[in-house]
Amino acid sequence: MDRREIAALLAYIGRLDPRTIRTDQGEARDQLAQWHELLGDVPMATPHGWDIRVAARQHIRTSPYPIQPADVAQPWEKYRRDRLARHSDPTPSADPDDQAAWAEELAATRRAVAGGTVQPAQARAITSGQEEINPRLQARLDQIGSCIPPAARAALAPYRPARAAREAAVAQGLPDALSVRCEWCLAQPGEPCRRRRIGPDNGVRGTTPRATPHHCRQDLATAQQAQPTGQTQQPAPA
Template sequence: MNRVETAALLAAIGSVDSRVRRQLGDPQAAHALIDTWHEALADIPATTPGGWDIGRAARSYYEQAGDNSARYWAIDPHHVMARWADYRHAAIADHTDPVPPVDPDHEAAWRRALAARRAAVMTGQAPPARARELGAGGPAPALADTLSGVGRRIPPEAAALLAAAGVGRRRHERPEIAAVPCRYDRCRARRGQPCRAPSGRLLRDVHATRKDDYAATLTAPAPQHTGATP
């Protein structure tokens, strides 16, 4: 801030704190007070594009819930400096580095551009660059068909056949699989009985061999009946 901005800040503080107002009422004391505050806050801007306002920062000293400091001591420059440090920390934490407008193959220039943008954020010359969030409207129509197949390794036709065969469902979701016995050596469940673990515990699913045998019954060709034609 320059001296004019510093004097305006102290005048605003004096409007809510009679101790500062009395100092400003004495020309010699006012001159010394402005010098002290300007020297301490010269590198802190009055406002920034990111939302910093030094007037609000000073006023917050008098609005602290549960803190009675303002009743006993007038605000000092270090109180404002502490709030500026908090703002800088929050701003850089909220900042996402945008892609620098330089050739990424020039590593030194790339690093300088990143450092310059971060410095601008921390000094209040530029607001934090926030990463854009995905909107709630979903993907663009041109990408909808492409995205619908991402992550699907099984074609829809094959998935429908597998679903009809009960593949991918557990035993309790497809009781029809019990129509075939289990030929796993350590189970040997009969038709209509659930599969068991070697310990005798009932399984929620069935053994792989039973699944294969059940699937084979669905794909086996229908028996051909031959006979004399009347």
């Protein structure tokens, strides 16, 4: 605020609390200089929610003590902190190789947000995937058929045998056994079948994933694939 805005603020406060009025010209000049020195960087109002008159009126309404510059500066600092806490830095448009321009644009955006002239940039939430895909990405997916290139998929096959076997079966037109629940090991759809580890006392000590599904699971997937659309086969009890 400049000196004229400070004078207008003091006149507004004097109407609400006559105790702050200075009748002596020298005292009024000193009061104006003091408030301008302490509140010179505080705006009168911003486009997004800050109004210094509201902060002054709130103090006069709730406190029995005469208002001081700190009673206005504290709400302003709280307003700045709240806006910066809700701000997520957007990617600057400057060249990333120009570190000075990149940092300056980032700092300028933060100053504008803290000063109330720009709304905080919210972080984008995770969506359900229904948004339109970038055309370049869609063209690449159409070309390779998957987000994982074939060479990378082949290199990963030894480290995930169950998924590799499932993908090979689907590629050959065979039914996807992992799309149904296994009635033998109770593996849920999408999970690989598991092999029981039996101890010397014939007790189950644990389970390990199988590279291939159980035969009963394959049979169930084949039977479901052969059914007409809209019918569901009830699995036989194990």
